[in-house]
Amino acid sequence: MGVKYIEPAIGKKAFTCPHCGAISLMHFHCISYIDKDLLEFHERKHGGNSWVQVATCHNCCKHIIWVDNIYAYPDIVAEEANSDMPEGVKQLYNEAGLIYNKSPRAACALLRLAIDRLCNELGETDRDINKNIGELVKKGLPASVQQALDVVRVVGNKAVHPGQIAFDVDDVGTATMLMRLLNIIVSRMISEPKEIAGLYDQLPESVKQSITKRDE
Numbered sequence: 528m529g530v531k532y533i534e535p536a537i538g539k540k541a542f543t544c545p546h547c548g549a550i551s552l553m554h555f556h557c558i559s560y561i562d563k564d565l566l567e568f569h570e571r572k573h574g575g576n577s578w579v580q581v582a583t584c585h586n587c588c589k590h591i592i593w594v595d596n597i598y599a600y601p602d603i604v605a606e607e608a609n610s611d612m613p614e615g616v617k618q619l620y621n622e623a624g625l626i627y628n629k630s631p632r633a634a635c636a637l638l639r640l641a642i643d644r645l646c647n648e649l650g651e652t653d654r655d656i657n658k659n660i661g662e663l664v665k666k667g668l669p670a671s672v673q674q675a676l677d678v679v680r681v682v683g684n685k686a687v688h689p690g691q692i693a694f695d696v697d698d699v700g701t702a703t704m705l706m707r708l709l710n711i712i713v714s715r716m717i718s719e720p721k722e723i724a725g726l727y728d729q730l731p732e733s734v735k736q737s738i739t740k741r742d743e
Contacts (some may be wrong), residue, residue, distance in 0.1 A: 609710045611717045631701065
């Protein structure tokens with residue numbers, strides 16, 4: 528199963544530290560500074576000052592930094608991929624996770640491709656991803672996941688082709704939603720059936736035989 532992930536955000540009391548990976552309490556403080564090389568620009572745009580928001584992780588004591596409300600340091604490692612995610616899908620997921628904070632549009636293109644590939648791994652090979660997701664819903668994927676995929680342009684009338692970019696919606700928020708949805712699909716369609724099968728295998732043989740006879 529994927530590890531719970533809370534995205535770093537200014538003012539949030541606790542989130543996943545991009546340094547140590549723990550969900551930790553954060554202590555915030557704010558610093559005002561003037562970049563002399565950009566003084567004229569800042570006077571024109573920001574009244575001469577920039578603001579640095581610094582969160583200190585209570586677990587590892589390292590810092591997470593935003594400059595003028597824009598995330599700056601360190602590079603954020605995305606929500607960890609579900610361990611049951613197929614390898615080819617996971618490669619695309621991890622590549623997107625390395626760049627989504629700096630280039631969310633490129634990350635979204637990779638993640639749409641990952642969702643398309645995941646459908647193929649789950650046995651849905653139609654060239655129309657709408658049909659593939661629809662078939663997964665019939666097999667137990669929550670309809671709410673399909674609706675969320677519509678919002679982020681994976682399915683629906685305004686869907687973009689896997690690997691392409693939707694310039695009007697592709698931002699960091701869309702990238703994190705796509706990563707969460709990928710993990711949800713893997714959890715529902717792969718991890719949960721695998722876990723249930725494992726529990727069934729632990730039953731005494733006599734009980735399994737009784738179940739088989741009952742279902743004949």
